[in-house]
Amino acid sequence: xxxxxxxxxxxxxxxxxxxxxxxxxxxxxxxxxxxxxxxxxxxxxxxxxxxxxxxxxxxxxxxxxxxxxxxxxxxxxxxxxxxxxxxxxxxxxxxxxxxxxxxxxxxxxxxxxxxxxxxxxxxxxxxxxxxxxxxxxxxxxxxxxxxxxxxxxxxxxxxxxxxxxxxxxxxxxxxxxxxxxxxxxxxxxxxxxxxxxxxxxxxxxxxxxxxxxxxxxxxxxxxxxxxxxxxxxxxxxxxxxxxxxxxxxxxxxxxxxxxxxxxxxxxxxxxxxxxxxxxxxxxxxxxxxxxxxxxxxxxxxxxxxxxxxxxxxxxxxxxxxxxxxxx
Numbered sequence: 001x002x003x004x005x006x007x008x009x010x011x012x013x014x015x016x017x018x019x020x021x022x023x024x025x026x027x028x029x030x031x032x033x034x035x036x037x038x039x040x041x042x043x044x045x046x047x048x049x050x051x052x053x054x055x056x057x058x059x060x061x062x063x064x065x066x067x068x069x070x071x072x073x074x075x076x077x078x079x080x081x082x083x084x085x086x087x088x089x090x091x092x093x094x095x096x097x098x099x100x101x102x103x104x105x106x107x108x109x110x111x112x113x114x115x116x117x118x119x120x121x122x123x124x125x126x127x128x129x130x131x132x133x134x135x136x137x138x139x140x141x142x143x144x145x146x147x148x149x150x151x152x153x154x155x156x157x158x159x160x161x162x163x164x165x166x167x168x169x170x171x172x173x174x175x176x177x178x179x180x181x182x183x184x185x186x187x188x189x190x191x192x193x194x195x196x197x198x199x200x201x202x203x204x205x206x207x208x209x210x211x212x213x214x215x216x217x218x219x220x221x222x223x224x225x226x227x228x229x230x231x232x233x234x235x236x237x238x239x240x241x242x243x244x245x246x247x248x249x250x251x252x253x254x255x256x257x258x259x260x261x262x263x264x265x266x267x268x269x270x271x272x273x274x275x276x277x278x279x280x281x282x283x284x285x286x287x288x289x290x291x292x293x294x295x296x297x298x299x300x301x302x303x304x305x306x307x308x309x310x311x312x313x314x315x316x317x318x319x320x321x322x323x324x325x326x327x
Contacts, residue, residue, distance in 0.1 A: 030059065030282050031066040033086035035096040035105065037227050039073050042253065046117065049268035050095065053275025072101070074231035079104035087112060093281050095274060098227040099125045099173060106138060113287035116140030117274040118267055120225045122292050124175030131292045139277055139290040141270045144176060144225065146294075149183035152263050155300065156220060156248040157191060158318050159261065159307075164193040167218035167245065169209060169236065171200040171226030180224045195222070203232050210239035221247035223254065233257050246310055252301060255326065260306045265295035299323040 034050070036043040047069070051061060059065040068089050070082040083105050086094055094105050097118045105114045106127070114137055116127065121144045128134035131142070156162060166188065170177050181197070188195050196216065198209040213221075221240050223229055229236055230251050237259045240247045247254070248261045255262040273293070281287055303326040307314050319325060 029064060029066055031068060031089065031091050032278060033089065033091035033094040034067050034069045035072075035079070035082055035086060035094055035101050036070070037072045037074070037076065037079065037096075037098045037101045038231050040069070040071050043071065045268045046097065046271040049270075049272040050117065050275055050278075053272040054278065057275060057279045059279075076100050076227070080108060083108040093278050095271075095278060097271075098230075099127070099176075100227055102127050102138065102140075106136070110137055112137065113281045114138045114140075115274050115277045115281070115287065117271040118143050118265070118295075120144035120172070121176040121179060124179065125173055128292055131294075133289070134292055135288045137287050139287045139292055141274060141277075141293050141295055143265045143267075143270065143295050144179070145265070147183065148264060149180040149224070150187045152248045152250075153184050153187045153191075153222060155263050155318070156222070156246065156261060159302075159314050160220065160246045160312050162191060162193055163219045165196045165216065165218055166193055166220045166222060167213045168195050168197045168222045168224060169200065169229060170197060170224035171228035172224045173226075176226070177224060184222060200226070200228055203228065203235070206232060206235055206239065210243055213245065214243050218243070218245060221245040223247060223249045225250040233259075241306070241309065244310055246307075246312060252299075255301045255303050255306075258303065258306055260303055260310065260312075262299075262301040264298060266297045266299050269297045270295050301326065 034047060054065060068086060068091055070086060072078045072082060079101055087109050093113045093115055095115045095117055096102055096105055099119050102116045102119055117140060122128045122142050123130060127138050185195060200206060230253060233253045234257045237254055237257045246260050249255060249259045250264060252262050277290055280290055300322045301324045302314055302322045305326060
């Protein structure tokens with residue numbers, strides 16, 4: 001009898017063990033929102049970098065992570081509705097890029113944390129009170145690194161010795177435009193050249209801006225950061241090529257579309273780094289208490305096809321600095 005009782009007890013323990021308090025609970029699924037001002041194709045590299053960063057931190061999409069994606073496809077007026085949709089989906093964090101997207105997110109929610117993977121001049125554009133202590137519900141990575149605008153003009157001058165006047169095409173907000181101009185003008189002054197600004201408010205301003213550049217005999221082109229120029233990169237590059245203007249651009253997309261040069265942050269790397277900020281928030285940190293970082297990894301991309309079409313021979317000294325050359 002004792003042996004039978006022991007056997008029945010062992011069977012009962014085996015059956016009941018999975019029901020005890022020590023059983024593993026299902027992993028929590030974190031839903032995060034991904035808001036992009038452009039197209040899915042334009043976001044692909046950044047989104048994959050974000051995914052990689054999150055995977056490296058232990059998040060597994062489909063199991064412990066769900067990414068709700070929304071795309072404005074260049075229509076900035078759609079951003080408020082897209083953010084509201086993510087808020088209604090009860091996301092734990094909104095991850096986005098660009099000042100317009102970040103501002104739209106801030107207007108839609110003051111409680112859901114916002115990580116801006118790439119945007120310029122957080123403080124000047126009202127996203128944060130300071131880099132060290134952002135306040136509110138926003139943190140992220142600032143692509144407007146001090147000295148970057150100056151470096152772009154210096155590199156352009158190395159490729160094609162710049163003569164006056166040089167056109168500046170800008171859709172940047174007032175604060176960001178001013179800071180980029182101040183840096184560029186210091187370098188321009190040292191080269192003995194003048195800069196002429198052409199401001200864009202809508203895509204319809206692009207054609208008349210280039211018509212004025214042609215009339216005023218601009219010799220080269222600098223394109224300042226601003227989402228409007230980015231979502232119209234093909235149009236900008238087409239007009240620059242038509243006017244035979246060697247250009248330095250603020251985001252890689254321009255060079256992929258046929259522009260001459262890009263120097264600036266590696267956008268995918270910024271989003272990979274953003275995963276660490278998302279992780280901190282999901283683990284309980286407040287976005288407004290996480291310091292905003294500057295982009296740290298930069299690249300120089302040169303399009304030799306564009307150079308040939310413009311009749312430019314890029315010096316070997318510059319090619320040797322390039323991270324990638326498009327042939």
